[in-house]
Amino acid sequence: MPEMQGERGKGARIISDGKRGDKLMLDLKWVREHLDVVEEALEHRNSKVDLTRFKELDASRRELIVEVEQLKNRRNVVSGEIARLKKTGEPAEDKIVAMRELGDKIKGLDEQLAEIEDELNRMLLDIPNIPDKSVPIGFDETANVVIRTWGEKPEFDFEPKPHWDTGIDLGILDFERASKIAKARFVLYWDLGARMERSLINLMLDMHTGKHGYTEVFPPILVNSASLTGTGQLPKFKEDLFKVEGEDLYLIPTAEVPVTNVHRDEILAADDLPRYYCAYTPCFRSEAGAYGKDTRGLIRHHQFNKVELVKFVNPETSYDELEKLTANAESILQALNIHYRVVALSTGDMGFSSAKTYDIEVWLPGSGGYREISSCSNFEDFQARRANIRFRENPKAKPRFVHTLNGSGLAIGRTVAAVLENYQQADGAVSIPDALKAYMGGAEVITPKKF
RNA sequence: GGAGAGAUGGCCGAGUCGGUCGAAGGCGCUCGCCUGCUAAGCGAGUAGGGGGUUAUAAACUCCCUCGAGGGUUCGAAUCCCUCUCUCUCCGCCA
Numbered sequence: 001m002p003e004m005q006g007e008r009g010k011g012a013r014i015i016s017d018g019k020r021g022d023k024l025m026l027d028l029k030w031v032r033e034h035l036d037v038v039e040e041a042l043e044h045r046n047s048k049v050d051l052t053r054f055k056e057l058d059a060s061r062r063e064l065i066v067e068v069e070q071l072k073n074r075r076n077v078v079s080g081e082i083a084r085l086k087k088t089g090e091p092a093e094d095k096i097v098a099m100r101e102l103g104d105k106i107k108g109l110d111e112q113l114a115e116i117e118d119e120l121n122r123m124l125l126d127i128p129n130i131p132d133k134s135v136p137i138g139f140d141e142t143a144n145v146v147i148r149t150w151g152e153k154p155e156f157d158f159e160p161k162p163h164w165d166t167g168i169d170l171g172i173l174d175f176e177r178a179s180k181i182a183k184a185r186f187v188l189y190w191d192l193g194a195r196m197e198r199s200l201i202n203l204m205l206d207m208h209t210g211k212h213g214y215t216e217v218f219p220p221i222l223v224n225s226a227s228l229t230g231t232g233q234l235p236k237f238k239e240d241l242f243k244v245e246g247e248d249l250y251l252i253p254t255a256e257v258p259v260t261n262v263h264r265d266e267i268l269a270a271d272d273l274p275r276y277y278c279a280y281t282p283c284f285r286s287e288a289g290a291y292g293k294d295t296r297g298l299i300r301h302h303q304f305n306k307v308e309l310v311k312f313v314n315p316e317t318s319y320d321e322l323e324k325l326t327a328n329a330e331s332i333l334q335a336l337n338i339h340y341r342v343v344a345l346s347t348g349d350m351g352f353s354s355a356k357t358y359d360i361e362v363w364l365p366g367s368g369g370y371r372e373i374s375s376c377s378n379f380e381d382f383q384a385r386r387a388n389i390r391f392r393e394n395p396k397a398k399p400r401f402v403h404t405l406n407g408s409g410l411a412i413g414r415t416v417a418a419v420l421e422n423y424q425q426a427d428g429a430v431s432i433p434d435a436l437k438a439y440m441g442g443a444e445v446i447t448p449k450k451f
Numbered sequence: 452g453g454a455g456a457g458a459u460g461g462c463c464g465a466g467u468c469g470g471u472c473g474a475a476g477g478c479g480c481u482c483g484c485c486u487g488c489u490a491a492g493c494g495a496g497u498a499g500g501g502g503g504u505u506a507u508a509a510a511c512u513c514c515c516u517c518g519a520g521g522g523u524u525c526g527a528a529u530c531c532c533u534c535u536c537u538c539u540c541c542g543c544c545a
Contacts, residue, residue: 065501069513076513078526079470092525096525
């Protein structure tokens with residue numbers, strides 16, 4: 001059965017393309033030579049890996065390699081001699097016997113080596129990315145730093161309502177029917193609600209493809225475990241995913257997974273870079289650890305829509321590209337004229353694979369302050385190494401890992417929430433942002449309706 | 452879902468009864484030569500990865516990889532098993 005791949009006790013091996021001794025995630029050599037940096041990073045990220053054990057394994061790995069390769073060399077040489085003897089009809093029995101013994105020895109050593117590499121591999125898969133120097137150091141979100149704000153909080157001469165109240169009153173959000181059909185943390189949109197969801201998707205795709213230079217992609221929404229390992233969701237965050245029974249397939253938690261894996265195991269040319277992709281997809285998350293959190297409204301659902309921005313870039317430019325990518329995501333909220341702020345996440349709050357992350361937090365006047373609506377990250381070569389995405393500076397150069405970035409541009413459901421809360425009126429109606437009117441068939445306002 | 456064919460280097464494609472095959476040949480590409488220019492022609496080079504040595508250089512050297520994993524063997528691209536993918540036909544379906 002297909003799911004075997006990832007579950008045969010060799011899980012880590014799935015990212016390497018199956019060949020022994022090839023790339024081991026966070027570069028083995030690099031880790032070996034920067035143990036102090038790794039140690040510090042692990043601490044800042046509230047993460048732990050047994051580096052002493054790592055050193056032992058690394059050392060014995062190399063010893064074994066030397067030993068086993070010498071033996072293999074001898075086997076190759078003698079096998080050649082045997083071939084020659086056979087050809088001339090001379091006896092070779094003694095050599096064959098000797099090689100039989102040698103073969104057993106090699107087999108034993110190879111097994112030892114495989115065990116060591118498996119363990120090393122697992123350790124490396126558990127080491128998070130090393131934060132960039134510019135990332136604020138801190139234990140959790142309280143150490144995050146606000147970088148800038150845009151726009152103004154809207155003034156209301158009434159008590160602004162949370163979007164779920166507005167949405168239910170207008171009839172456009174139907175949580176009851178959604179939970180009947182599926183379960184809690186799903187929503188069914190009616191009429192102009194559904195239309196707004198679709199309009200936002202189109203507005204975002206149009207802006208990113210038309211103004212910001214992204215190429216639109218529509219990828220598979222079910223992906224295999226190799227793809228999830230490439231972007232870092234597996235093996236550590238399996239419980240966040242929905243898996244298809246009996247298949248090596250998972251519902252994507254974000255379009256980052258299929259779109260980044262577009263170039264898995266590829267070597268790009270220098271002038272292929274940078275590549276900008278944007279993709280609309282539904283996303284699926286089990287929200288396993290989120291009991292009781294954000295139970296109302298559109299904020300935290302098992303299924304939600306998102307337009308995602310993904311970049312493959314030359315390592316030298318990746319931090320500039322992060323600024324641009326963040327600005328591209330921000331431009332959507334600017335077009336909608338909704339107040340937000342940009343926050344640099346601290347070392348303790350960043351995702352596992354990220355070297356630096358900006359969150360864009362949108363203002364939700366009705367339901368409580370600033371909420372993340374986009375998360376823009378530079379992964380440097382972390383994902384590229386796992387997913388084996390490389391490029392050549394010139395046709396003769398050795399392949400190097402690209403840098404990958406991504407960010408939401410934006411989460412659709414949360415954007416709907418932001419519109420409902422920021423554009424609500426005293427009479428309970430919601431006016432349509434100018435940028436959305438054409439997409440919504442010229443509608444100016446959403447007024448209550450029953451469905 | 453049923454029946455069959457296949458998976459080799461950037462691409463095409465050869466690999467005989469298992470024995471210098473990491474792989475003939477062609478195309479493409481790179482460098483050089485030649486040539487008023489171009490084309491043609493000539494010569495050389497042209498996979499990825501992991502070790503050793505070294506300055507984490509160059510050079511040298513060893514090992515691994517012919518879809519993936521496992522097996523047989525002194526030795527496998529070549530034989531056996533499992534899986535994945537592609538193609539053709541039938542069935543089914545938006």
